Amino acid sequence: MxxxxxxxxxxxxxxxxxxxxxxxxxxxxxxxxxxxxxxxxxxxxxxxxxxxxxxxxxxxxxxxxxxxxxxVRELPIANDWERAAMENARIRDRVNRFLGSIARPTVADRKDALRYAAMGSQADFDFFLAAVKANVGNYDPNLDALGYYRLKAIIGNGFADLKQATSYDLKLPRVVKDTITQFKRHVEAGNLWEELWVGSKPKKERASQLIYYAIADAFCKANDLDISPEANMGGGPIDFKFSSGYQARVLVEMKRSGGTVVHGYERQLEFYKAASQTEFGLFVIIDYGDLGNKLNEVKRIRDERLKNGERASEIIVIDATRKASASKRK
Known part of the structure; x- marks a missing residue:
């Protein structure tokens, strides 16, 4: 749908x-x-x-x-169903015919062509639906690719290892930064990184967001603060919005190292900040080992903004690469 x-x-x-x-x-x-x-x-x-x-x-x-x-299963995302559908020769041929007159088809053009191909007839739609179904399996709690069951376990034991009960007399940004510091410590120095991987592959971005939310919620409860995951700022949902009263707001945007890191920092977070009427934002990069030159680029953007006298969101990198066991670490 x-x-x-x-x-x-x-x-x-x-x-x-x-x-x-x-x-x-x-x-x-x-x-x-x-x-x-x-x-x-x-x-x-x-x-x-x-x-x-x-x-x-x-x-x-x-x-x-x-x-x-x-x-219970994951809904197939665009790349999944498009790849599945295009493996069917009948649908692929129809899509290619629709795109034949377009020199450089855009994503929207490809989506429209696939829609036309799938809706051409009852038989075409059946082919499309069968291709999608063939690539969707039930959600495996043992793999827990999105971290749902890990989140359930964390909530179930009362956040024993994660929460910070100390009350703050300081401002909201300090509290929010401490939630990220706590998450970073458990991932880098503890074994929480294991919950961000499925075998040799990183879990989806949602997994790290859910586990971070469990930690941040414990901080907020202890300090009477509000946290809103996926709050819509008018142009899409920011990952997390923290608030104390009406005016004090801090936004947190979290990106996987393999994703649109530069665009997320340069454009996305700034748009959310403007829509939320706040100057305070934290940009968190979950580094799975494929960050490349993206960190240098976002640091360059931040340095340039500071040089021009502008407020620039802080960048926090969390090393989520696979770790050796504690006995083998140097």
């Missing part, structure tokens, strides 16, 4: 899918809880099925619906 309709993202698709299969999920939840002695209660959304409940702090009773692990 994100391919055929604009402004449709993972949350919308998940909500729609859950609505369609809700009765089946309720039945599975009721069967599991009955077999394991979990108390059940009647709710309107259960469609006749009894469900367990969660009682919030204000006394509100919220039904719980369990999701089987084998139906």
């Amino acid at each position: 994100g391919f055929f309709e604009e402004d449709v993202g993972p949350d919308t698709i998940s909500d729609m899918t859950t609505t369609v299969i809700l009765e089946d999920l309720a039945a599975i939840t009721e069967d599991f809880c009955t077999a394991n002695g979990v108390p059940l209660f009647s709710f309107e959304i259960g469609m006749g099925h009894m469900l367990p409940k969660f009682v919030s702090r204000n006394g509100r009773e919220v039904p719980i619906v369990l999701i089987p692990m084998d139906i």
Whole structure:
């Protein structure tokens, strides 16, 4: 749906899918809880099925619906489904015909051509859908490529190794920087780097963001501050927005070393800062060993801004490369 309709993202698709299969999920939840002695209660959304409940702090009773692990999966991103679809000769030929008259097709041109190719007929759409499905598997909790289960474990043990309970009499930027310092220490000097890799490949950017969020949230709770992940600043979501009251705001943008580091620092973070009406931003680079000359370039941009008397966001590099065990480190 994100391919055929604009402004449709993972949350919308998940909500729609859950609505369609809700009765089946309720039945599975009721069967599991009955077999394991979990108390059940009647709710309107259960469609006749009894469900367990969660009682919030204000006394509100919220039904719980369990999701089987084998139906949870990552949504295929653009490169995944485009590559999968183009492996099908029938779709590839149709796409090439649409692009034949364009000397230098843009990303938008290729996307439009693929849409036309897939929507040419019922058979063409079936080919497209089959190609996408063939490249999507369920989310493997053992690999945990996005760090969801690691985040669950961190939250479950009460942040024993991660939180900082000391209260600050200092300003918000100092607190935010300390959250990053804590994350950096656990990745570089501890074993948290292991949670950022799947075998020999770095996990997706989302994994580092989720684990950092767990650490930062503990700081914010201890110091009565607000943290908003993926807050939309008007032109897209900044990774993290910290605030204390209305005027005090600090933004944190986090990039993988293999991503658009220079653009993220030079343009993206500055746009978010302007939209959020703040001059305070921190740019965090998660270095998996493929940073290359990007660090020199963003440092050059920062030095030039400071030389011109402008405020420049601080750059923090976190070494997330694979480490030897503690016994083998020199």
